[in-house]
Amino acid sequence: MSMEEHIIVGIDIGTSKICTLVARVEDGSNLRILGVGIEPSQGLRKGTVVDLSAAALALSRSVEKAERTSGFEINAALVSLAGSHVSSINSRGVVGITGGIVDLDDIDRALDAAQAIAIPHNREIVHVIQRNFSIDGQDGIRTPVGMHGYRLEVEAHIITASSSTMENLRECVRASGIEVSQFVLNPLASGEVVLSETERQMGAAVIDIGGGTTNMAIYIDGDVWHTMVLAVGGNYVTSDIAHGLRLPIAQAEEIKLKYGHAQTSAVNPEEQFTVRSFGGDAPSRIMRVDLAEIIEARMEEIFHLVLQEIRHSGYDGLLPAGVVLTGGSSLIPGTRQLAAQIMGVPARIAQPQNLIGLTDQLNTPAFSTSVGLLEWALLISESSQHIDHQRSKHMKNWTEQLKDLLRRLLP
Ligand SMILES: Nc1ncnc2c1ncn2[C@@H]1O[C@H](COP(=O)(O)OP(=O)(O)OP(=O)(O)O)[C@@H](O)[C@H]1O
Ligand SMILES: [Mg+2]
CATH class of the missing domain: 3.30.1490.110 (Dna Ligase; domain 1)
Structure with a gap:
């Protein structure tokens, strides 16, 4: 098979959405997105399968879409892995x-x-x-x-x-006639997409805040030093809003996306919005600061948990390049400032960039893991046997090459 015909497939099984991407490797290291299948997730909680048939059905829809758009039949894929069982x-x-x-x-x-x-x-x-x-x-x-x-x-x-959790995921994917060629930990996939080589070398953490999970990977001297998966994410923010403001979940999600803010101090204290309730009652007015207070409390908690993990891992103070935030929940306005304030390091928000092909839906932080799976596949495909020519795109000199040659990611 020539490099030009090399097709790779990634399936990001998130708590909020399942995203199947088909890409062609061009000129050895460029990815052209040929197929995209994005479907709302079903049967998953906190990154793990809780209803196998529902999850398999949602996955099969995502796969069908990606097959239809790309014109390829998918029989193997890299699959994302998250959840507190990791x-x-x-x-x-x-x-x-x-x-x-x-x-x-x-x-x-x-x-x-x-x-x-x-x-x-x-x-x-x-x-x-x-x-x-x-x-x-x-x-x-x-x-x-x-x-x-x-x-x-x-x-x-x-x-x-957990073997059983992984087996359930495999089962889900197999139901669509696809074998899992490798599981890739969620934050490692995201890290491939959002971190620059300088950040990796200097020391940085990628924090992917999704719907049901928050994932982190710490990079120091160009390598992965620590990883973590927390079972909290944007869905908790939504359910806090639903509880706090006595709204149905769907409506809480809607106002979160429309008026949400993670920093109460940045919101105009006079600002209000109206919410139409389903029961036919009169629409109610909500102060935007009240909404922000709920969001801020939960996001603060998430960042405190992440900070605690960074401290426990012993890399506190070793992250001069700061943190790079991604995942759908990093889109809540004020998140970057809140993260920088709580963790005391620079923070930026990142998303897939410079993609070619069918990319219009993918240029947002929610798809960092999805695109990251393809980058990961690229790394392995560049390898011979089990030895990865990691990041050969960025190779500068022979020491770099040798280092990359030696890096092994198993199995
Ligand atoms: N514009 C936005 N503003 C605020 N929140 C958003 C926005 N877009 C998406 N979100 C939130 O992001 C979350 C989904 O993020 P994402 O798609 O990264 O999750 P996922 O990958 O499916 O889940 P996970 O990785 O946790 O299993 C949801 O909680 C959603 O409310
Ligand atoms: Mg995700």
């Missing part, structure tokens, strides 16, 4: 260096050793991301191949997820 640990693997000089095989064995940790039988490894190496106790080595020594140690970030 967890991550850091692990070390130690091996003796055969022949006194580190080669790719030594690195393979070290990574295997890092995976030999006690994982409960009901969990699966989703990603193994290598970070630093050390040789004979000297740590901080980024590219060990070719170096002399006796003892190689790798530090790896291992992401695991």
